[in-house]
Amino acid sequence: MKLKLLILFVIAVASCKSPEARYPVTQSSGSYINESAQRNKDLLTQEEEKIQLIIAQDCTQNYIASSNNFWYYYNQKSTDSTNTVTPDFGDVVVFDYSISTLDGEPIYAEGEKPTREYAIDQEKLFSGLREGLKLMKEGETVTFLFPSYQAFGYYGDKGKIGTNVPLKTKVTLHSIKTKTDNEINN
Structure with a gap:
């Protein structure tokens, strides 16, 4: 009987103890994020150096630096002075492109990707090409040099383009249907 009372007393005393917080075995100081940011900066620097080397070695083209941190040149530029329209938000463009x-x-060789119809800034398209199309006029062909973060970045395209691959993309813009044209036709 005394043994039962002693066990009961121990259980009662032990159950009155307040729960203690469990602390993590290791603590992170955020160094992973800092290291990742530094790796990305180093990668961008390497890609930009490679692009600058390509530009320096190619004296046949007149490369233009965009405000979106990619470079391009015209394979075929519109000489029509009345052709001044570039696509804007909501406009629908029809284009072909190849990627190397x-x-x-x-x-993706020329003709391997089907002709694409795209509503500017309203559908999925990699960021460099989305911004590049906004610089083009109907009938123009432009070659863009994109650092990997402007192309398919870390994920690639889940097909032929791997992780962090800078790209050269040749684009031909066939037509632009402006937003006002689209509203009239609907």
């Missing part, structure tokens, strides 16, 4: 590495090795 910066060294010119084809990833």
